[in-house]
Amino acid sequence: MSLVNYATREITCKIVYYGPxxxxxxxxxxxxxxxxxxxxxxxxxxxxxxxxxxxxxDFLPLDLxxxxxxxxxxxxxxxxxxxxxxxxxxxxxxxxxxxVFVADSQARQLQENIESLQDLHSNLAEQGIEARSVPxxxxxxxxxxxxDLVLTPAELNDALNFRGVPEFGADALHGPGVFETLRSISExxxxxxSAPVR
Amino acid sequence: MTxxxxxxxxxxxxxxxxxxxxxxxxxxxxxxxxxxAQFGFARAVDVMSACALAAAIHxxxxxxxxxxxxxxxxxxxxxxxxxxxxxxxxxxxRGAFIFLTVFDQESSFGLVRMYFDTFCKDLAAAAPPMSHQxxxxxxxxxxxxxxxxxxxxxxxG
Numbered sequence: 001m002s003l004v005n006y007a008t009r010e011i012t013c014k015i016v017y018y019g020p021x022x023x024x025x026x027x028x029x030x031x032x033x034x035x036x037x038x039x040x041x042x043x044x045x046x047x048x049x050x051x052x053x054x055x056x057x058d059f060l061p062l063d064l065x066x067x068x069x070x071x072x073x074x075x076x077x078x079x080x081x082x083x084x085x086x087x088x089x090x091x092x093x094x095x096x097x098x099x100v101f102v103a104d105s106q107a108r109q110l111q112e113n114i115e116s117l118q119d120l121h122s123n124l125a126e127q128g129i130e131a132r133s134v135p136x137x138x139x140x141x142x143x144x145x146x147x148d149l150v151l152t153p154a155e156l157n158d159a160l161n162f163r164g165v166p167e168f169g170a171d172a173l174h175g176p177g178v179f180e181t182l183r184s185i186s187e188x189x190x191x192x193x194s195a196p197v198r
Numbered sequence: 199m200t201x202x203x204x205x206x207x208x209x210x211x212x213x214x215x216x217x218x219x220x221x222x223x224x225x226x227x228x229x230x231x232x233x234x235a236q237f238g239f240a241r242a243v244d245v246m247s248a249c250a251l252a253a254a255i256h257x258x259x260x261x262x263x264x265x266x267x268x269x270x271x272x273x274x275x276x277x278x279x280x281x282x283x284x285x286x287x288x289x290x291x292r293g294a295f296i297f298l299t300v301f302d303q304e305s306s307f308g309l310v311r312m313y314f315d316t317f318c319k320d321l322a323a324a325a326p327p328m329s330h331q332x333x334x335x336x337x338x339x340x341x342x343x344x345x346x347x348x349x350x351x352x353x354x355g
Contacts, residue, residue, distance in 0.1 A: 003232045004335050005204040011335065012232055012246075035352050045247050047254065056254055061246035065347035068336040072347075075231065075246060091257040095230020179352050186344055194336040 002097050002193055010071045013189050014095055018120050019102035020112040021053070021081030024141040027172040028102060029060045029076055032182065035175070036062060054080040057092045067190065074186065081116065090123050098135035098189040100181055102172070103160060105142045105150040110159060117160055135188035136165045139181045144171035203235035211320035212237065215299075219313035222281070223300035226288075229253060234295060252298040256285055273314075275307055284310050288318040290325035 003012040017025040026046070033044045040063045047056035057077050064072040077096075079089040093099075101120065103113040121131040140156045151159075153169045161167055166184045170177025201216070203209040208226055212235050216224060223238035225245065231253035239245045260270035273286030284307065285298045297317070301310055 003204055003228070003234075007206065008202070008204075010204075014230060014232065037351070037353075040351055042241075042244070043247055045250060056258070057250070059247065059250040061250075062351070064344070064351065067343045067347065068340045070335065072344075073246070075250065077231075077250070087261055088258075091254070091261070094257075095228060095232060179348070183345065183348050186348065187341060190336055190340060190344060194338055194340055 002189065004070075004193070008071070009069055010073065011067075011190075011193065012073045012075065013097040013186075014075045014077065015098045015100065015185055015189065016093055016096040017076065017078040017100045017102055018089070018093070018116070019081055020104060020109065020116040021083075023081060023102045023104040023109070023113070023116075024170075024172040025078040025081065025102045026052075026054055026058050027141075028100070028139070028170075028178055028181070029058050029078055031172055031175055031178045032062070032076065033060055035179075039063075040065075053082070054078055055085075056080065056088055064186070068194075072190070083115075083119075086119070086123075089119070090126065093120075093123050094127065096134065097192075098137075098185045100137050100139055100185050101160075102139045102141050103156060105140045105156060105169075106145065107149065107151050110151065110156075113156075113160060132163060135185060135192065136163065137181055137185045137188065138165060138167040139170045139172075139177060140167065141170045141172050141177070143169040143177070144174065201235060201237045205234055207324045207326055208235045208321065211317055211324050214320060215313055215317040218316075219299070219301070219310050220305040221299045221301040221310060222304075223298075225249060225252060225296075225298040227252060227296050227298070229256065229294060229296055238300070248298065252285060252296055256287065256296045259285075273311075277307070282307060284314065286314060288314075288321050290322045292325045292328050295321070 042061035045059040049055050060076040062074045077092050079092045124131045140153050168177045168181045226235040227233050227249045231250045233249045236245050259274050263271035276283045281302050283300045288295045288297050
């Protein structure tokens with residue numbers, strides 16, 4: 001649930017980047033962190049292992065500026081992708097206003113993507129949240145890899161996008177698709193504040 | 199001492215706690231990591247990082263407690279050389295909140311715990327009933343401003 005402070009006219013939303021291990025969730029946040037001016041971002045917090053795998057989460061607070069007279073802030077989180085960090089994923093997912101599912105486009109990772117998406121739905125259900133009610137955007141990352149290694153966005157859509165949500169091909173390491181993904185999830189999340197579901 | 203509160207009803211109980219327990223920093227937050235009120239922090243972004251970390255500590259120590267004792271730990275105390283922190287949950291009719299407070303030699307762990315118990319009662323008493331009526335906050339056509347701000351954020355403005 002987005003937090004709205006009417007006194008200071010501030011909105012704070014929580015966006016969680018979800019997906020299988022090594023799909024590029026942290027890379028998305030690193031790219032965003034690198035692009036955004038100092039005065040519009042906070043410190044990026046990474047709770048990672050010595051080998052830089054996300055242990056608990058990455059966290060990046062962003063100031064989106066004023067929208068409809070409200071100072072709008074986004075808190076971007078990633079979850080650890082590896083299967084055995086299930087408890088941690090549930091904790092980070094608590095109170096999410098929107099989810100970006102970062103899929104690994106490599107053909108050999110398709111099963112991991114499917115399992116991670118199922119894991120997302122089951123974790124939301126466990127928190128009493130109907131998955132279809134949560135703003136969701138799919139990002140098909142690593143589209144820059146050689147064509148014979150990756151599935152096309154259309155093929156990934158067939159396997160993953162049964163809800164018909166916005167989807168973006170991306171190369172999070174170098175930037176293409178990162179901005180578009182963030183813009184799309186921001187819009188979906190904020191739309192709920194302009195016309196809440198009754 | 200300046201207290202910033204997202205929800206005004208938490209302000210009075212928090213002010214009373216700060217004055218009585220003499221702590222130097224305080225954060226009241228949702229278990230999801232969203233700030234509800236704060237005192238003592240200089241920059242808004244530091245508050246957000248502290249909230250994310252406090253929520254993580256609370257969640258992970260809670261899970262650890264459940265595994266060790268079958269239920270979550272009630273609170274967490276970290277003694278430092280000059281400063282100490284206390285992290286615990288406060289239950290209200292609007293759900294549970296997490297409270298993080300930092301104190302120095304002006305206070306003590308015993309004092310903080312004692313006043314925290316009072317704070318929990320004050321908070322529970324002050325909590326208005328939950329409203330389930332969603333409100334329209336943004337104008338219908340906010341997308342233009344969103345796109346403009348995001349473009350500026352990414353240096354595409």
